[in-house]
């Protein structure tokens with residue numbers, strides 16, 4: 001045991017600007033093969049999922065193994081949390097067994113409660129409010145294309161003001177790049193997160209996707225109905241008309257523009273087949289980078305890197 005405070009990664013601003021850049025740098029070293037340490041040797045990560053996942057589950061599990069540790073997949077269908085055992089009890093019990101907890105769930109407060117009541121690092125694997133690990137992977141992908149200094153990059157977000165949009169705002173807040181958000185009326189990002197980012201970066205909001213994309217270096221979108229919003233799909237499909245990223249729209253971006261999507265994607269809705277499979281798409285690098293950034297985050301909060 002040490003007296004060091006427990007570090008969590010519940011949102012991007014949980015790390016300082018320097019820590020975020022160091023984490024991206026460590027992730028790049030891990031990706032290159034230059035890093036061979038095993039900071040999770042003998043350690044276990046509990047992975048709680050109350051929503052579906054392909055990338056998050058597999059990349060955390062593989063990443064833990066590659067760092068010398070072991071990951072436990074805990075679906076809420078199988079653990080007592082799904083039968084109503086309180087988060088605060090789950091947090092204290094799991095903390096007696098494992099060295100870190102990753103959770104994907106609905107309510108941000110459940111994540112905060114897990115961190116508050118537990119005594120091991122907690123990592124946000126997506127909530128309704130935020131998806132910080134995904135944005136770290138996106139930032140690494142942007143660095144791979146445009147260099148390590150992110151401050152001059154223009155990022156466009158086109159779509160719902162959802163967990164992804166909120167986390168892009170948090171990234172702009174910490175790193176100071178220009179972020180243009182286009183969303184339909186009624187689908188704004190979280191007001192508090194938006195205002196905080198406006199105080200630190202050039203944040204442009206519009207209801208016109210073309211205005212956001214014009215001259216942008218990074219064009220980014222997501223599904224119109226997130227997990228848990230499935231019954232709103234028809235209304236959202238109507239409300240998001242005009243929000244599909246097309247090849248023609250991509251050509252209005254900067255000459256070096258790339259396309260990002262956290263996946264899973266709905267081709268023909270928020271993006272065309274031509275864009276996601278096209279030369280500007282970096283979605284497979286982006287998905288791979290989940291593995292590298294999460295290893296770096298785990299090395300930092302669980303492995304003392």
Ligand code: CP
Nearest residue numbers: 053054055056262263
């Ligand atoms: N992007 C992402 O988080 O994917 P999964 O839902 O498959 O984990």
Ligand code: NVA
Nearest residue numbers: 162222226227262263
């Ligand atoms: N906004 C999407 C992201 C999925 C990775 C959702 O929450 O379902």
